Amino acid sequence: MMRVLCLGTGYVAQHLARALPGAEIFGTTRDAAKHAELRALGITPLSPEDLDFEGFTHILVSAGPGAGGDPFLTRYAQALPTANPVWVGYLSATSVYGDHQGAWVDEETPPAPTGPRGAQRLAAEQAWAATGLPLHIFRLAGIYGPGRSPLDRLRAGDARRIVKPGQYFSRIHVEDIVQVILASMRAPAPGLVINVADDDPAPPQDVITFAAGLLGVAPPPEEDFETAQMSAMARSFYDDNKRVTNARMKARLDLGLRHTDYREGLRALLAEGH
Incomplete structure (x- = not known):
């Protein structure tokens, strides 16, 4: 039986749990209020302050790093040698590549992060x-899915169409992240680095316009990036402009995307009632 430890039990880990009905799944959380929610998903909640790594066949690392480094490596560097998993997956981000002025990047592109988030990743x-663990690195594009999509932002009234000419963002539906992780678990290849993105990097304002059309509402007005009122954090996401290829993901894991682009993904979410 698979015995899975999720270091961080956020959005992706919770969706993964739904796809592993026969596995024993444990997940860390500091929020006691989430315990019932995790148990309903078949996840046994654990405190991140008191972990034993022995006996787990698979370890998924989804907790984000901070200025002090990875929170679990910082605390458990001495305990990890007791672990003997067949597979470890680290959910990283395409921010490690930095800015390429709209050009395509792949896994052979040397990482050159431009900001602290990418550098920490x-x-x-x-x-x-x-x-020395059997590590698999997944560099995720922008994640969307149920409860976390442009459709939700439009309904909430906080969607914006910020226009920066020539700007591209890559994205990926959470269901496709899950199928990538499952494929990797079935055929471990330690040392493999994979970009997880769909087929169509696109300007962010185009995605909002399409989502508004699906909902039958007027899209928010366009705002020029240079003059738009934005937080420093929101503005920093536009520092990196690149298109992320997924060729290695498809070839090495022998899979096709369920949602090849944001249009298919958003149509599916709407059809599913999200």
Whole structure:
């Protein structure tokens, strides 16, 4: 039986649990209020302050790093040698590549993060690789899915169409992240780095316009990036402009995307009542 430990039990880990009905799944959380929710998904909640790594066949690392490094490596560097999993997956981000002025990047593109988030992700990748565990690195594009999509932002009234000419963002539906992780678990290949993105990087304002059309509402007005009122955090996401290829993901894991682009993904979400 698979015995899975999720270090961080957020959006992706919870969707993964739904796809592993026969496995024993444990997940860390500091929020006691989430315990009932996790148990309903078949996840046994654990405190991140008191972990034993022995006996787990698979470990998914989804907790984000901070300025002090990866929170679990910082605390458990001495305990990890007791672990003997067949598979470890680290959910990283395409921010490690930095800015390429709209050009395509693949897994052979040298990482060159432009901001602290990307630098922290890259440092965490390297730190997990140094553990000697059978590591698989998944560099995720922008995640969307049920409860977390442009459809939800439009309904909430907080969607914006910020226009920066020539800007591209890559994205990926959470269901496709899950199928990538499952395929990797079935055929471990330690050391593999994979970009997880769909087929169609697109300007963010185009995605909002399409989502508004699906809902039958007027899209929010376009706002020029240079003059738009935005937080420093929101503005920083536009520092990196690149298109992320998924060719290795498809070839090495022998899979096709369920949602090849944002149009298919958003149509499916709406059809499913999300």
